[in-house]
Amino acid sequence: MHGLHLTADLHDCQCHARWLLDADALGAACLDAIAGAGLQAVGQLLHTFPATSHGPGGVTATVLLAESHLCIHTWPERRAVTLDVYVCNVGGDHSARAHALLDALLVLFSPAHTERHALTRGTVAGVDA
Numbered sequence: 001m002h003g004l005h006l007t008a009d010l011h012d013c014q015c016h017a018r019w020l021l022d023a024d025a026l027g028a029a030c031l032d033a034i035a036g037a038g039l040q041a042v043g044q045l046l047h048t049f050p051a052t053s054h055g056p057g058g059v060t061a062t063v064l065l066a067e068s069h070l071c072i073h074t075w076p077e078r079r080a081v082t083l084d085v086y087v088c089n090v091g092g093d094h095s096a097r098a099h100a101l102l103d104a105l106l107v108l109f110s111p112a113h114t115e116r117h118a119l120t121r122g123t124v125a126g127v128d129a
Contacts, residue, residue, distance in 0.1 A: 040067065
């Protein structure tokens, strides 16, 4: 097991509200971004949370990839999003594709502030994530 795990916390997203509220629209955008990054979606689960006294419910979008997964959580009342992209790099290095996917989602959500992190998982001698 060897891979690259990217996370991003997005604050003050300037995107259209549908990306924070509409599970189907967000799911379709995820599939487009995945294909554009050269990764392969193999399954998808979308969930919309009910509204609360704090505002409209957010969305969780999870896409299983042949290479691993993408997970997105939205908080529309805060205009915030968390992104989680993990790719396994056994049999081929998918790191550039993971970065391309994350970059495409940053464009979609257009955050005013972003906190990004990268974690190399399960190192293999002679292979870099």
